[in-house]
Amino acid sequence: MRSFSRTRVVLTTTAVALAAMVAACSSPPPPPPPPVVQAPPPPPPITLSANVVERASAFRGYMARASQVSPTFQNGDQIQASLKVGAAYETKSLMNGAVAYAAVLALQDPTFVASVREIAAHPAQRQEMVNNIFSNPSYATVFKGADSAAGLIIDTIGGDGLKLFMAGKAVKQAAYDVQKSSWSKSSVVDRDGRLASAKSLSTSPALAESADVAVLQQASTGGQSLGLTPRPAEAPYSPVVIRGLAVAALAALGAAGDENLTSIDALSVDPATNSCLNMAKLNLYQCLAVSKPHYEDIFCLGQHILIDTGACVIKAAGATVPPEPPKVLPVKESIATKGAGSNSRKAKTAAKKPVKKS
Numbered sequence: 001m002r003s004f005s006r007t008r009v010v011l012t013t014t015a016v017a018l019a020a021m022v023a024a025c026s027s028p029p030p031p032p033p034p035p036v037v038q039a040p041p042p043p044p045p046i047t048l049s050a051n052v053v054e055r056a057s058a059f060r061g062y063m064a065r066a067s068q069v070s071p072t073f074q075n076g077d078q079i080q081a082s083l084k085v086g087a088a089y090e091t092k093s094l095m096n097g098a099v100a101y102a103a104v105l106a107l108q109d110p111t112f113v114a115s116v117r118e119i120a121a122h123p124a125q126r127q128e129m130v131n132n133i134f135s136n137p138s139y140a141t142v143f144k145g146a147d148s149a150a151g152l153i154i155d156t157i158g159g160d161g162l163k164l165f166m167a168g169k170a171v172k173q174a175a176y177d178v179q180k181s182s183w184s185k186s187s188v189v190d191r192d193g194r195l196a197s198a199k200s201l202s203t204s205p206a207l208a209e210s211a212d213v214a215v216l217q218q219a220s221t222g223g224q225s226l227g228l229t230p231r232p233a234e235a236p237y238s239p240v241v242i243r244g245l246a247v248a249a250l251a252a253l254g255a256a257g258d259e260n261l262t263s264i265d266a267l268s269v270d271p272a273t274n275s276c277l278n279m280a281k282l283n284l285y286q287c288l289a290v291s292k293p294h295y296e297d298i299f300c301l302g303q304h305i306l307i308d309t310g311a312c313v314i315k316a317a318g319a320t321v322p323p324e325p326p327k328v329l330p331v332k333e334s335i336a337t338k339g340a341g342s343n344s345r346k347a348k349t350a351a352k353k354p355v356k357k358s
Helices: 002-026 050-067 076-087 091-106 110-120 123-135 137-142 146-180 191-201 210-220 239-252 258-267 271-290 294-317 345-352
Strands: none
Touching: 050 076, 050 091, 050 146, 050 210, 050 258, 050 294, 076 191, 076 294, 091 146, 091 210, 091 239, 091 271, 091 294, 110 123, 110 146, 110 239, 123 137, 123 239, 123 258, 137 146, 137 239, 146 239, 146 294, 191 271, 239 258, 239 271, 239 294, 271 294
């Protein structure tokens, strides 16, 4: 009896074990581990072509040099030296330089850059925005901070244009004041040569200075600040401002490097500014062609290099050109003090007649 019970226990235990094994074999496998979520690739760095930075520096350098032309001329050599300083720019290059400098200025606005960088973090959105900006630069104005970035461009480039404009006013006035000196009425030596020189200088782009290029390169990538304070400016913006914002946005998207330079060149064209600068040059050539004494060369320098070019830059930035002061007409004494008609022939004849004694 005990043997039978013991056998029964063994069989029962074996059956339980077998059942457990069957249950283990029939249970579902453990769930697979969760998929590994890969972090999105980091956005490309802020990139602005070295060529664009050099153009910005060349523009900034020309504006600074030309604005420093002094109206205190002592001889003809000083006049000719100043003419060479002022004439030393090629119109298309100066226009492109204005847009390039506008881009560097826009990159000084942290809000604008941060807003663009948010898009840069998403590859698909980034590429879509790059395509949109190249097809229509105005897309760059939708970013947060675009208004204050535009204010930086307007204030800085417009201010540079105003300095040049006012320097021209002083030089133009000197053309009249200097006529008190006899040397100013002497004829210019080699008139044809100085006209040819002005035309030759107008075919070569202004040169950038390496130290300034380094400063602007650092500023464009956030490595160094230019110390400017953004000011919101209301739309609509001038083409140079819009194109400057567009190039800056492309740089913040990592799409303004040398590989896209051809597209950036096309985007930087502003026909209105180019036409304005070309007209300033044409007027300069015509002025120098007929100018003979030194004081007339001073007038050509003040009006058609400094004032006209300064006005073009002011307009390009979307700023306001100072209005001409109203002309003060001589006041006729007959109207102001003696009444209308007192200066007429009849009144003068009557005044000459002796007064009859009573």
